[in-house]
Amino acid sequence: MKSIDSQLIAARPGLPYTTQLFVARTMDIVYNLKPRRNWRLSHLSKPALIALAIAALALISGTAYAIYTFWAQPAAHTQSMQQNQYGRTQAIIDLHDCFQQPGSATFEVKKGSDLTAQDIANTVQAQCETKAIESWGHSLKPNVNHTTEDINITPGSELADINGAVFTVNFDGAGNSSETANKDTVFVDKGFKTNKSAFKKGDAVILISDNTYGPQYGSPLTSTLLAVVKLSLPAKYYSAAMQNSLAERTPCAGNIADTCLDGGASIDVWPRGEGSNDSAPAPVANSLRIQGQIVSHSGANFVLKSSSGALYHLTASRDVISEFNALYAPNYQNATITVGDMLDVRYNPPATADKKVRANQIVSIKLLIDFTSKQNPPTKY
Amino acid sequence: MFSVESLAQAETFCLHNRILTMKDQDEQTTIAAILSGHPERYADLVTRYHIGLIIHCERIVGSRDDAEDVAQEAFIKAYQQLHKFNSKQGRFSTWLYKIATNIALDFLRRHKRQLRVDNLDDFLEATMPTYLQDEERRAVQKAVTELMPPEYRKVIEAYYWHGKNYQQIADELGTPINTIRTWMRRAKLQLKGKLA
Numbered sequence: 009m010k011s012i013d014s015q016l017i018a019a020r021p022g023l024p025y026t027t028q029l030f031v032a033r034t035m036d037i038v039y040n041l042k043p044r045r046n047w048r049l050s051h052l053s054k055p056a057l058i059a060l061a062i063a064a065l066a067l068i069s070g071t072a073y074a075i076y077t078f079w080a081q082p083a084a085h086t087q088s089m090q091q092n093q094y095g096r097t098q099a100i101i102d103l104h105d106c107f108q109q110p111g112s113a114t115f116e117v118k119k120g121s122d123l124t125a126q127d128i129a130n131t132v133q134a135q136c137e138t139k140a141i142e143s144w145g146h147s148l149k150p151n152v153n154h155t156t157e158d159i160n161i162t163p164g165s166e167l168a169d170i171n172g173a174v175f176t177v178n179f180d181g182a183g184n185s186s187e188t189a190n191k192d193t194v195f196v197d198k199g200f201k202t203n204k205s206a207f208k209k210g211d212a213v214i215l216i217s218d219n220t221y222g223p224q225y226g227s228p229l230t231s232t233l234l235a236v237v238k239l240s241l242p243a244k245y246y247s248a249a250m251q252n253s254l255a256e257r258t259p260c261a262g263n264i265a266d267t268c269l270d271g272g273a274s275i276d277v278w279p280r281g282e283g284s285n286d287s288a289p290a291p292v293a294n295s296l297r298i299q300g301q302i303v304s305h306s307g308a309n310f311v312l313k314s315s316s317g318a319l320y321h322l323t324a325s326r327d328v329i330s331e332f333n334a335l336y337a338p339n340y341q342n343a344t345i346t347v348g349d350m351l352d353v354r355y356n357p358p359a360t361a362d363k364k365v366r367a368n369q370i371v372s373i374k375l376l377i378d379f380t381s382k383q384n385p386p387t388k389y
Numbered sequence: 390m391f392s393v394e395s396l397a398q399a400e401t402f403c404l405h406n407r408i409l410t411m412k413d414q415d416e417q418t419t420i421a422a423i424l425s426g427h428p429e430r431y432a433d434l435v436t437r438y439h440i441g442l443i444i445h446c447e448r449i450v451g452s453r454d455d456a457e458d459v460a461q462e463a464f465i466k467a468y469q470q471l472h473k474f475n476s477k478q479g480r481f482s483t484w485l486y487k488i489a490t491n492i493a494l495d496f497l498r499r500h501k502r503q504l505r506v507d508n509l510d511d512f513l514e515a516t517m518p519t520y521l522q523d524e525e526r527r528a529v530q531k532a533v534t535e536l537m538p539p540e541y542r543k544v545i546e547a548y549y550w551h552g553k554n555y556q557q558i559a560d561e562l563g564t565p566i567n568t569i570r571t572w573m574r575r576a577k578l579q580l581k582g583k584l585a
Contacts, residue, residue, distance in 0.1 A: 010519045010521075011514070011515040011516070011519075012577050012580050012581055012584070013444070013515050013516045013549075013577075014441075014515065014516060014517060014518065014519040015519065015521065015525075015529050015584065016529065016533070016545065016549040016550075016580075017440065017441035017444060017516070017518070017519075017549055018441075018518065018519050018520060018521045018526070018529075019521060019525075019526045019529035019530050019533075020440065020441075020549065020550045021530060021550060030435075030439050030443070030457060030460075030461070030552070031432055031435045031436050031439060033461065034435050034439070034461050034464050034465070035429070035431065035432050035435065037461070037465055038428050038431055038464075038465065038468050039428060039429075041428075041465070041468070041469065146470075150473075151473075152473070153475075153478065154470065154473065154474070154484050154487060154488060155478055155479050155483065155484060155487060158487075158488070158491050160491075160495065179499070182499055182500070183499065183500070183501045185498065185499070219491070221487070221491070222510075227494060227509070290432060291429075291432075292429065293427070293428065293429035
């Protein structure tokens with residue numbers, strides 16, 4: 009029998025204006041995801057498959073260790089560090105075998121963080137390594153039936169205890185969780201196959217498990233430890249605190265002469281989502297993005313100076329900055345928006361040579377803040 | 390006379406109505422389009438399922454903020470694994486909800502919290518996705534509009550259809566949150582009688 013809750017959810021009429029913000033935020037992440045490689049071979053021609061088989065045979069009969077290398081171990085080195093125009097430490101990092109990343113990337117250090125050049129490189133390397141392991145972890149059981157099972161991959165955590173076959177890990181002091189190794193559990197040390205004796209308390213590890221579920225989803229019926237992976241760096245580099253200390257600067261979507269901070273935290277200026285009557289257009293696939301400091305603000309108009317020094321002239325549907333200051337800033341420790349503050353604006357095409365953005369193009373306006381944790385009051389970027 | 394904005398809003402409204410009444414076959418077409426290089430089409434699926442999914446996650450993790458995080462993680466995970474989704478084994482929504490349930494239960498474990506319910510399966514089932522025929526949809530919508538007093542209708546619409554949480558509804562109606570809970574309970578009892 010259908011519950012009242014599920015009937016009400018299923019009977020929802022078309023009411024687009026209330027929760028577009030969640031959709032926009034989720035799609036923002038989707039657009040920024042790197043495409044996942046699909047290693048199915050069915051699309052390859054017969055000669056290509058034969059060539060691949062020959063290459064595999066050559067590999068097996070060649071260097072002994074090659075067949076045990078599950079992924080290329082990434083490395084990151086800080087090439088240079090400098091202060092950028094926003095007074096932040098910015099580092100160019102050379103990347104080697106970083107999961108699907110180009111040879112170098114620019115990272116900005118959050119205000120108040122005292123990461124050294126080595127810390128920055130290590131934190132980036134930890135990101136690359138985690139992505140490589142996650143990809144490998146999912147390949148251990150590529151045909152998982154998601155209605156009855158799922159691959160669970162812990163974040164990089166500290167090995168709190170080994171008791172017989174039981175591995176107990178602790179992530180960021182958030183409590184312990186345990187998994188039990190079996191005869192098929194694979195032990196890996198920095199990409200190479202090893203054995204259980206290579207692990208000791210205090211190591212940084214990732215546990216990969218195969219969880220199965222009953223027809224009615226609930227706690228896993230079984231959890232099979234597929235792999236215990238020893239990481240290349242101390243656990244602190246995989247922690248949320250370290251990972252949140254860095255944000256990558258990448259070319260802004262549609263405005264590649266400028267850079268935008270990825271993965272930074274922000275407060276919604278417009279639309280305000282639930283409870284407001286704001287009606288923003290949905291972002292289209294080729295929507296643009298710009299970040300910049302406010303250099304002037306008058307009514308619905310404001311001008312942003314981007315990282316390249318270009319000026320973007322934006323017109324909102326109304327004076328959303330003053331409205332935010334009056335109505336919503338009190339909710340954020342009076343984080344009122346003034347000239348000099350950094351805004352992030354996503355908008356739909358067209359892009360014009362004079363860098364003017366009209367009200368009906370604007371998808372969202374956000375005030376950039378420095379993220380520390382949900383519990384702390386926001387600090388403007 | 391229509392303004393440009395109101396026409397655009399009307400078009401958006403129609404688009405969202407189409408998404409919310411999407412049939413299974415349309416959903417397969419959408420998924421095929423996403424997999425063939427049109428990630429923007431994923432917004433159709435997020436639009437269609439996010440309010441229900443957030444409500445489902447909120448029942449498990451107990452807070453709207455955490456539920457939104459969990460639901461978002463589920464949408465991202467589903468997107469990344471979309472090439473593995475097999476429609477012959479079930480509906481996309483069932484698959485998505487199971488991913489979200491798993492993340493939500495993991496969230497509770499990580500935070501050393503427990504669900505205090507008599508029967509976990511029954512508890513989770515209450516907000517799992519269901520499918521209504523057009524006639525059934527209309528019957529539910531009609532039953533909601535007929536709720537008395539009108540405040541009952543407002544809380545049901547705000548929570549289930551507009552995606553608002555109890556605190557937001559309380560703020561909007563200028564009513565204590567506990568009153569909102571009471572109205573919600575009574576409204577659902579009335580609906581149970583009407584839809585039985």
